[in-house]
Amino acid sequence: MNTQADFHTGADAALIEDLVMGNHILFNEKIVDAFGHLSVRHPNNPNHYLMSRHLAPGLVTAADVLTFDLDSNPVHDMGVRYYSERFIHGEIYKARPDVMAVVHCHASALIPFGSTRTGLRPIYHMSGFLGCGCAQFNIADTAGKTDMLIRDPSRAKSLAAALGDKSIVLMRGHGATVIGNAIRQVVYRSVYATMNAQLQLEAIRLGEPMYLDEEEAELAAQSNDKSLDRAWNLWKREAQS
Amino acid sequence: MNTQADFHTGADAALIEDLVMGNHILFNEKIVDAFGHLSVRHPNNPNHYLMSRHLAPGLVTAADVLTFDLDSNPVHDMGVRYYSERFIHGEIYKARPDVMAVVHCHASALIPFGSTRTGLRPIYHMSGFLGCGCAQFNIADTAGKTDMLIRDPSRAKSLAAALGDKSIVLMRGHGATVIGNAIRQVVYRSVYATMNAQLQLEAIRLGEPMYLDEEEAELAAQSNDKSLDRAWNLWKREAQS
Amino acid sequence: MNTQADFHTGADAALIEDLVMGNHILFNEKIVDAFGHLSVRHPNNPNHYLMSRHLAPGLVTAADVLTFDLDSNPVHDMGVRYYSERFIHGEIYKARPDVMAVVHCHASALIPFGSTRTGLRPIYHMSGFLGCGCAQFNIADTAGKTDMLIRDPSRAKSLAAALGDKSIVLMRGHGATVIGNAIRQVVYRSVYATMNAQLQLEAIRLGEPMYLDEEEAELAAQSNDKSLDRAWNLWKREAQS
């Protein structure tokens, strides 16, 4: 499978390296386990995105990265298995031209919030991006009885609609999907949305938390976006050791 | 002890390798500590099963694997110590012809559910196999005052009766027993039953969770069964590193 | 300091090796951090015990082990610093001729129980030794305003009196002291008392746990004592890796 890189139609090696590293970081930071996935929109073609074939994120290598169109069909069918929920990525890229990277995960701390439809609220500056709110999605509302998976474009369109203009959508009985303007931002958001969930759950045991208000959260999010590399460089070192 | 492999009466090396790896994965994923055990029904003889001699799962090697009959007697007595609770395995294989693999464990998150007789319910798709319900067993109901251990066929028969047609039985003041149609399925179920317990405990602090309903759970379980290797391959890599 | 072994007055190398390994296991299993200590009564002289000089348990080597009398004076003063709380050990060995090994620790899960005077009760068979009850000690009751440390024989006598015939005494605002009939038993009890505390704390969030009753606990404790090596051998491998 080591010729797949030829099919990335111009995505450079550095981007693919970041995509692979992002997968490993998400695993090492316990945002994904064997399941979940990370994609990035193709830098030269907004109608394509890059993502691994069906594989645990912790095992992804550059040779596993493929290009998909926005209907989530592989541009070159390699005859391998693909993620059954890849439609999440394609439909969000269609609905949100500003989105350049997507994470789908089952991070532990997020599940209780999605299952009880409790909103995530920014408990500290690190998760300022939550200030604009957190979307909720219940697959049963639009698709009836299912296996909970976003395994076709129709379900994915409903999910993208639920996401709206937010940065994260919690999925009842399933997990969450996070979006960003780059791999490093979406990885950062995935890590700190999960951390925020843990902290929020603990804080409410002590009393009513004083969350960041909308303006504080927005200002904090802007500041954090200037330090994404500081986190990335540490996480990279940790994922490699 | 390196001649025991001769006594597996036809079980091939690949199955024994999976059994050893399953032991290591269960330890590495914190489903078992020094205690607990994993068995697999003999592929060529439904009246036999394979399991380690008395040993912490994390230390099991191929040379420690022995064949037992369904009364849980070793087919060839090696003069070594056997698990005192091996009857769990034999009696479940007798009562449930569909069961091909069994895990007995004391996973931390499961204990509070068994001790309070709180049912596990599927909080996300990963644990769809819980949708059919979760059995409860109190050894005191049938055996009176004991050391809590299933150390004879009679206690094991009661446990198998309590399990019924479920995939997991919680044992008051003791642990849990999980069944599956293969090593990879029973390991998967043990990991995600434990994860479900953690998430359910957290979720109820936020409100009443919207669990998967029976149909959703059944559909999710069917989907998960198609991706067991994705998890297994990651867990294997982790257990080996 | 490599001549200290000469001063163990007959304790053989295997016992000292177990004492060193016990220190490392307690650290690796998170029962002690930089603080806490483990001692063993001298096998040939019941009026002596063996323990490290003042050092984090995780760093103890055979060369650090010294012999103390039951007034907790070093038999041969090596001119090094000793644990300020060594009197815990001496006074318990005086008061309890059946005790052959002692652990003093600040294990996280035990602190909330001591600070609220909540009793530990056996939530599963692994901690059957808790069935006879758990002693509580508040240094302020007998010593008034202190730094909480058992830094003289008088405080230690009060602690030993509080321990009575139990296997563990929780110390308000401080930690716990655990006793056993051998190094392997006291290490086992320290690990599972801590685990029991974690599980009990989680269980009461679900409802009133059905604890083991006194007879069940006693029977379970007897069974567990036959499998101490199974845990020890695993913990040893983990502490060494």
Next chain:
Amino acid sequence: MNTQADFHTGADAALIEDLVMGNHILFNEKIVDAFGHLSVRHPNNPNHYLMSRHLAPGLVTAADVLTFDLDSNPVHDMGVRYYSERFIHGEIYKARPDVMAVVHCHASALIPFGSTRTGLRPIYHMSGFLGCGCAQFNIADTAGKTDMLIRDPSRAKSLAAALGDKSIVLMRGHGATVIGNAIRQVVYRSVYATMNAQLQLEAIRLGEPMYLDEEEAELAAQSNDKSLDRAWNLWKREAQS
């Protein structure tokens, strides 16, 4: 950047080595993640302090350490990026001549206490330094709508005023700042303030904890200060392995 050591104007290599190690320990003990920082007042010039350039603490090397004046300007501008919140350090050194080292962190267990304005109280002797109380700071009280960061001297002066004569100040929606009379003391305090927060949160689920009273806490703090090296030497070994 390997000529920066020339600019430390007399701080010796051992102190810089401790500063680097303190950074690594704080990361390894999970007090800081990619964010947070540690400084030490210059031993020869009380109007200077030493701290890393803008970098994750876990990645800091001796070559990254720079000297700042108490207005938090680098004494020699290296043309690199500096921590945006370095003013925390300068203003505390101005306001508190007794302070020789400062940690700013976002340790998980501390966030819920700051966000609910719940005071930390010493639950065991290890955190006796909390007996004098714990300060609270809400940036909104003095600076209005912000990104929560102490990114200018004015905000830092308010923080220093809130700290007063305490050893720790919790910062709403942000983190905490801890002070000490040396690197080893401030690292010790950061670790055990965080541990105390975890234990206090667990304890209140069981009942009203019997905290150390003021006198006990003060005596305990004095005792602990004599054993800082015992913890440091262990943490150092762990951070290096």
